[in-house]
Amino acid sequence: MKIAYYPGCSLHSTGVEYDISTRKVCDAMGIELAEVKDWICCGSTPAHRCDDLMSVALPAKNLALAAETDNLKEVCAPCASCYSRLKFTQERMTDENLKRNVEQIIGSQYPEDVRVLHMLDVIVEKIGTDAIKEKVVKSLDGIKVACYYGCLMTRPPKVTGRQRFENPTDMESVMEALGAEAIDWNMKTFCCGASFALTQTDVVLELTRKILADADSAGAQVISVGCPLCHVNLDGRQQQINEKFNMNLKIPTFYFTELMGLALGIEAKDLGIHRHLTKVEDFLKERALA
Amino acid sequence: MKIVDQKNITVDRSFAEEIAKRSGENVFLCYQCKKCASGCPSRMFMDSTPTELMRYVQLGMVDEAMKGNTVWFCLSCQTCSARCPQDIDIAHVIDTVKIIVQEKKIKADTKNERLFNWLWMKILKYIGRMYEVGLTGMLNLFTGRPFKDLPLGIKMIRKHKLRLLPSIRKPFATMKMFSRAKRLKK
Numbered sequence: 001m002k003i004a005y006y007p008g009c010s011l012h013s014t015g016v017e018y019d020i021s022t023r024k025v026c027d028a029m030g031i032e033l034a035e036v037k038d039w040i041c042c043g044s045t046p047a048h049r050c051d052d053l054m055s056v057a058l059p060a061k062n063l064a065l066a067a068e069t070d071n072l073k074e075v076c077a078p079c080a081s082c083y084s085r086l087k088f089t090q091e092r093m094t095d096e097n098l099k100r101n102v103e104q105i106i107g108s109q110y111p112e113d114v115r116v117l118h119m120l121d122v123i124v125e126k127i128g129t130d131a132i133k134e135k136v137v138k139s140l141d142g143i144k145v146a147c148y149y150g151c152l153m154t155r156p157p158k159v160t161g162r163q164r165f166e167n168p169t170d171m172e173s174v175m176e177a178l179g180a181e182a183i184d185w186n187m188k189t190f191c192c193g194a195s196f197a198l199t200q201t202d203v204v205l206e207l208t209r210k211i212l213a214d215a216d217s218a219g220a221q222v223i224s225v226g227c228p229l230c231h232v233n234l235d236g237r238q239q240q241i242n243e244k245f246n247m248n249l250k251i252p253t254f255y256f257t258e259l260m261g262l263a264l265g266i267e268a269k270d271l272g273i274h275r276h277l278t279k280v281e282d283f284l285k286e287r288a289l290a
Numbered sequence: 291m292k293i294v295d296q297k298n299i300t301v302d303r304s305f306a307e308e309i310a311k312r313s314g315e316n317v318f319l320c321y322q323c324k325k326c327a328s329g330c331p332s333r334m335f336m337d338s339t340p341t342e343l344m345r346y347v348q349l350g351m352v353d354e355a356m357k358g359n360t361v362w363f364c365l366s367c368q369t370c371s372a373r374c375p376q377d378i379d380i381a382h383v384i385d386t387v388k389i390i391v392q393e394k395k396i397k398a399d400t401k402n403e404r405l406f407n408w409l410w411m412k413i414l415k416y417i418g419r420m421y422e423v424g425l426t427g428m429l430n431l432f433t434g435r436p437f438k439d440l441p442l443g444i445k446m447i448r449k450h451k452l453r454l455l456p457s458i459r460k461p462f463a464t465m466k467m468f469s470r471a472k473r474l475k476k
Binding site (some may be wrong): 010012014015040044045046047048049051052053058061083095101104107151152155157166191193194196198201203207234237274275277 | 312313314332333335358365366369371372388389401402403404406407408411414420422429439442445446449450452453459460464466467468471474475
């Protein structure tokens with residue numbers, strides 16, 4: 001099975017291990033990823049905050065490039081923000097006036113029939129939990145996972161088309177297929193603050209603290225995420241949160257693809273897990289996963 | 291108590307109409323149920339709630355809507371838009387207020403967001419993909435705190451999570467798109 005792959009900027013920088021683990025897992029599960037040629041940034045959040053037209057034109061350009069990639073009709077984006085912008089664009093392009101303007105900007109036709117999926121959709125829909133169970137080599141037996149979705153994987157439902165946008169359960173089903181125990185907790189769709197980390201760090205520290213503290217009190221041993229920005233905040237800011245709020249948090253935060261890779265028997269080093277900013281080595285050793 | 295004759299109360303609809311024209315959202319559908327305010331994760335930082343903001347727009351209270359910090363603390367998490375019983379895309383209304391402030395260069399306490407957005411779009415225009423080190427470096431420099439998050443940044447560079455140099459592919463493609471958009475807006 002072949003699917004167009006739009007990694008986005010974060011997966012080439014701060015979320016490089018998400019890119020590595022996604023490719024490894026897809027390879028192991030028999031899914032071929034064809035990277036969109038010459039893709040550009042989707043504009044992410046700053047674009048729709050300052051330039052309405054470009055915030056639609058940039059993802060539209062990427063959709064047009066994706067449609068040219070081996071004539072594939074489906075494109076997957078692992079980054080929640082890219083996924084959201086591509087989906088938003090599809091919703092906005094029902095406006096004929098806007099569509100005409102955007103086509104003029106991108107210099108080509110806008111493809112109507114490309115389907116946008118998040119990486120989690122690819123895993124759940126194209127592979128399925130049964131097929132994952134069959135391939136598990138090292139079961140994550142007894143590991144308590146808090147599945148964190150953040151904002152843009154599920155919201156707004158008008159755009160993402162998701163039924164369970166307040167309490168999504170797809171990641172939980174994947175984690176349970178890997179043998180882990182998905183815990184109940186309150187913050188799975190709460191915002192981490194995202195790019196405010198650069199402009200107003202205090203906001204991010206406060207919101208991320210709430211998420212980490214809730215996961216901790218619910219008994220989570222690891223957090224599983226599907227967004228590179230959530231990962232940077234949850235993984236990278238733990239030390240700053242501990243210093244600011246006088247706490248002692250040490251919750252390893254993994255991309256769900258990394259946890260899948262570990263369960264499928266792929267070496268932690270090959271998944272890029274050593275690049276995490278919060279120490280995970282002790283946890284991996286303890287669980288005999290490293 | 292001051293008594294105001296009802297005839298003397300005027301509501302300026304032009305602001306709401308501009309928002310509607312730009313975003314397609316009808317703010318008059320809002321009946322102040324406060325669902326957006328209750329769910330907003332950034333509420334505790336704001337001067338007034340998203341619900342109050344909707345009222346400002348309805349009543350044409352332009353200064354309150356634009357110069358307060360409410361819109362500048364919006365995280366674009368889409369909680370309000372997802373939960374609105376009247377199906378108003380509140381986050382889009384907030385974005386539209388921000389865009390008007392930035393386009394008309396109105397003075398407001400934007401919490402450095404104007405600069406952040408400007409840098410982001412410039413990098414995008416000339417490089418085509420995000421260049422995190424350049425973005426953070428320039429942002430920290432221009433806001434007068436050049437060493438902010440430096441230890442974290444060094445750690446990330448060591449782990450190969452940040453590239454020191456930008457990856458320039460086809461810069462003319464994005465530059466062309468931006469100039470075509472500029473022409474269209476005129």
